[in-house]
Amino acid sequence: MRRGRIFYFRKRLPKKLSNQVPNQFLCLSLRTDLPLDAVKRAARCSPSSSRWRKHTWTH
DSSP, X not given: OEEXXXXXXXXEOOHHHHTTSSOSEXXXXXXXXXXXXXXXXXXXXXXXXXXXXXXXXXX
């Protein structure tokens, strides 16, 4: 997703979480206006990333 020149990562939250928080989406700035950098940074934010799962479920 893009706002102005900056790219953002946007992911719908699971229903269990969306019932507890007012927002149904997680939205993070990727802090870049370069499409290739945005793709790489979004891949690191993705729930399919083992790094993301390890951090999320162990903390």
